[in-house]
Amino acid sequence: MTQIPIPSVTATAAGPRASSGFSLIGRQSLAMLLDAYRELSARKLFWLSMMLSGIVVIAFAVIGINENGVTLLGYEVGLPFSNTKRIAPATFYKLVFQSLGVQIWLTWAATILALVSTAGMIPEFIASGAIETTLSKPISRLRLFLTKYLTSLLFVALQVTVFTFCSFMVIGFRGGSWEFGLFLAIPIVLTVFSYLYCICALLGLITRSAIAALLLTVLVWFSIFIVDAAEKNLLLFRSGYDIAVKMHDEQIAKLQTRLEAAKKEAENPTPPAPPKDSGLTPGQEAATKNVVNNLLGGLTRKPKDPAAASPAAKQTAPAATTTTPAVAPPAPTDADASEEPIERQSRSAREAARATRAADKAATPEEISAQIAEWQTARKGSAETAASLATWHIGVLALKTALPKTGESAELLSRGLFKSDELSQWRDSASENGGGPPINTGKVRVPPRRATRAMEEALKSRSTLWIVGTSMAFQVTILGIACIIFTRRDF
Amino acid sequence: MNDHAVNLQGVEKRYRARLFGKGIYALRGVDVHIPRGAIFGLLGPNGAGKSTLVKVMMTVIRPTICRGTILGRPVGDRSTLGRMGYLPEHHRFPDYLTAAQVVDYFAAMSGVERATRRARTAELLELVGLKPWANHRIREFSKGMRQRVGIAQSLVCDPELVILDEPTDGVDPVGRRDIRNVLIEQRRRGRTVLLNSHLLSELEMVCDTVAIMVQGKVWAQGTVDSLTRYGQRYIIEALPSTSASVAASAGLDSLAPPPPDNSMLRSIAGAAMVHALSGLIRFQSEPSAPRRQWQPQDPTRPVLHGTLALPSGETAPVELDGQSLTIGVSDPKPVQQVLDAIRRAGMLILSARPIRPGLEELFMKAVTDDTTGMVLGPGANLDAPDAGRFNKSGASAASGSSSHAHSTASTGGVS
Incomplete structure (x- = not known):
């Protein structure tokens, strides 16, 4: 093989000089997206997470509702508050999707799995020996980092899309209503995950270690949770x-x-008429x-x-x-x-x-x-x-304003998913105590209950703009710091 | 300077001092000029700053000071990078990708079109001998195979300038020959190659021009010929006929050179040589050990220094080590009269041969301190006072020895 002549293509091709700036950016972004997908699909955790998503959807499909209560694999569980007399089947499925599928599975369990499997992406990207080749390509460091960051969100994007689509089908077939509002879960869950992932990316960049980034991110997440609860x-x-x-x-x-x-x-004691006379005894x-x-x-x-x-x-x-x-x-x-x-x-x-x-x-x-x-x-x-x-x-609240609002952002889904009075009857009867x-x-x-109501009203009065805007401001700040570090570092 | 692919002046890189410890002054004003269409070798001891320099050129490291151009554009210009290929040292490509995917990915990052990319990936993998492995994951590959993938990757954008950092690291001899042929082919097509290696024999075989870096500076740079001219010399070995008979009586083979530990024979031969050349060469009265002109066989053995007057009026250095006489000239003419004088004295000439020093000797000279004869340790000069604070005068004072070496080399050899 020593004397193989240099291929003619190599000698004649016009090369990358001919390509315009836009197609260069497109080509690079596409290559990085494809690379991110390949990286994910090479991870066992990605498929494990997909499998668990599938199990949640199956569990979701198994649960039903009729006029007596909730059914499970055809067995009936009589519940006084959860039956079709109180709640419409479609609303019930949406509720299960929102409260179990999104609130518990996607924003807690799947988010942890996603963090575990993507925490290593930035440290591996900047590892010595790996980053040099990429940095030496005609792409600015800022764009390189931001593209890498965005493609790292692919994990959650794929997970939530598949999960939402399957849930959409389940609600369509079992609840009989095709709720396109369900797809709101994709941007919402992605946004919530990105609040955490930007922290993880910054920490991964600083520590160069996946495990350190992961643990610190979970710590920050916990702090956010504490502030939120407080x-x-x-x-x-x-x-x-x-x-x-x-x-x-x-x-x-x-x-x-x-x-x-x-x-x-006291001034006119004679007439026995009551003060504000209403004609009553x-x-x-x-x-x-x-x-x-x-x-x-x-x-x-x-x-x-x-x-x-x-x-x-x-x-x-x-x-x-x-x-x-x-x-x-x-x-x-x-x-x-x-x-x-x-x-x-x-x-x-x-x-x-x-x-x-x-x-x-x-x-x-x-x-x-x-x-x-x-x-x-x-x-x-x-x-x-x-x-x-x-x-x-x-x-x-001021502290909370500065922090990302993971819980409230996830709650936005129920604002989009349910009409204002859709749940009131069910909620009145179900959460009586x-x-x-x-x-x-x-x-x-x-x-x-009165104080709780007032609190819920106050929470509901917070605008989407405030919730998402302040969280995004947090994310932009964190990413800004990460970009500064990334563009100035000697690798 | 359009005939130069790379033209850098005064590149400096200082690493700031961390909380504990000193800063590192990795590059202390590097000047590098690489002609277009040449294979350029960068050599130097460990920690001399070779990889740092290469990384500065590839924008991986941000230089403190950097003037000059690469392919006619300032260093750090993004558009130039699409016309450059780079194989980093100790590279780790994503191991979930196949060989073809790695090459394709980096081609895309360089902005190569999809169709071109596909064809070129296949051809380059064939060129480096990985065609049957194109669709296997990198994680199954040996070090040498990964290195071949790296070579393919660096050439995939059809670069005008390829920078290879230790390309033969972990590659077997057949692979090295393959890589060498790839590089020669690049040169044939007018491409410029920068080769960073510590395998001097590798460099010697392919490089047109080399630069030797020592402690963050270019110690010498030029063609291999011009750099090694200073060390061109003739070695004449001769024995007096009397010592030949002594050797015979001692039961030794008279024509074989005396064993090194036979000091008696050495001194007899040496004395005969001094006597024979008394009219031609002025020897110092006492033998001395340090300040060897050429790479010594045994640095502890004292030699006799002298000078030979040349017809031009200049003098050439001479060293006498027993029966072996070294004359520092590249021209054979002055050697003839020395040979005549030896023969006239009735001595037996065993050999007279021209010596052309290799890169290894040049390298050893670069890393040897002229004044003390000590070989420099690896790494940047950490002991430099104020290097951490980057006091310019302090740093340059500390690197005085190397700057001295630089000046001697540039006056003596490079021109």
Whole structure:
């Protein structure tokens, strides 16, 4: 073979000089993409991950829903809240896709697998002996690094595309609805993964070690998770205390109205007409007052029927709520506390109930004034706590703003996937007893569900732009640092 | 300088000092000129900065100072890189790819069109003898086979300048010959090749021009001929007839040169030589050990230095080591009168032969400190005071010995 002449092609070809800049970029990017695919397909973990995805989809296909409950491989599991009477099959499948498929499988388990299998890509790329040849090609270091970064996301892109497509087919065939919104999962999961992968790429570049990059990335991810959890909890308590302050305000306003009326009554004692005459007997009036107390935020005790809390929390008008059959007629106030389940009956709850009753029973202007003063003192305490919680919450929120929002970005899928009221009925009935412990402050008791609702509203009011924008800003910053390191390093 | 493929002046690379430890002054002003269409050899001891220089040229390392051009464009120009091929030292190509995929991938990165790429990949793999292995993964390959893939890869963009860093590393003799033929073919087609190797015999066989780097500087550079002219010499070996008879009586073969440890015979022969040449060569009175002009056979043995007056009025150095007389001339004419004088004295001339030093001797001279006779250790000069802080005067003072060597070489040999 020693005397093989140089091939004619080599001698005659015009060579790379003839190619334009654009086709050069295209050729290089395509080559790197193909290389990334070959690298992935050479990894066992990639196929393992694909297999697990397949298992999740199969499990997904096995779960069904009918009018009695959830079915599993044809066996029926009777569930009162999850059946076709409560929830449409398509919604049920979407819910399973979103909550199990995306929230658990794609953004947790598959993300870990993806990190494990792609953490080595950047360190291997820059390894001594491997990077020299690539660096010596007509491609700028910046473009080289960014192209490598983007092609490294191919792993997750392929995984999530295959998974979403299979889920789409399952929902189509089993749920009978072809939900194209499902494909939103591809950009969303890819974006969430890229938040973490940019950290991994930077650390891989600095440490040159896959395992160090991986462990540190998981550590950062955990920190993000902690900050996120802290922010949500602070928001929950802040919302609870804000509601408590509002409840105090309402009670004070009510007492002031009564004080006015009592004063007027004291001036003209002869007519026995009630202050705001509604044509009711005193007994009826008391009952109405209780309804108002119950519904207008005067939730000073745990409602006997949990369902009653829901319309109350929505702060609908009292007149409207009375028409809701779910609302039980207000029980006599004295009986309220005793009718609560024993475990719920805390001392503070009884005190709060007693305070409200005392306020209701006060008759003379002096008594009412004393009550107002008491309520105002109580309000002051709650307001102080609310203010300090707000300070802390804003601090943590500022920290969170700087960090990528993995959880909230993944939540965006449910915004896109479900119509605003699609889940409300199911959620009302299924998560009836959700939420943390009730907040007892001052003279009131905020039921957990009300605070949770307020928190959820606050989370929902955060714009997609804020969630994705700030996370992307984080990613751009991290990638910027990585690019600076990469372009300036001597390999 | 359009006739130069590479024309670099004053390339410097300083590595900043880390938190603990000193900085490294890897390149201390390197000037390299590679003519187009030549095979250029870069040699030097370990850590001399050869690979660093090559990496600077391929933009893998960012130089501290770099002036000059490669293929007519400034160093670091991206568009030039498409016209260059590079085989890095200790390369590790992605081992999940097949040989053909590796070559194709790097061709694509160089911007070669798909159709051209395919044809050229097949042809180059055949050229390096890997045709049957084209569709096997690199991870199955031996070191030598990977090296062949590397050669194919470096030539796939039909480069005007190929830079090969240790291309024969781990390659068997047949493979080396193959690679050599590939390089010669490149030269035939007017391509320029830069070969970085420490296998001097390899370089000697193919290189037109060489540069020797020592401690971050080019110690000497030029054609192999011009660089080795300084060491061209004649060695005359002669024995006095009397010593031949002494040897015979001692039971030794008179015509064989005396064994090196036979100091008596050596001194007899030496004394006869001094006597015979007394009118022609001025010898120093005492033998001395250091400051050997040529590569010594035994550095510990003292030799007698002298000078031979040439007709031109200049003098040529002479060394006498027993029966062996070395005259530092390349011209055979002055040697004739020395031979005549020896013959006149009735001595027996055993041999008279011209010596042309090889790259190895040149290399040894480059790494030997002129003043102390010590061979430099590997690596950049870490002991240089202030090298970590890059005090220019401090660094150049420390490298004084090598800059001295540089000046002698450039005045004596390169011109």
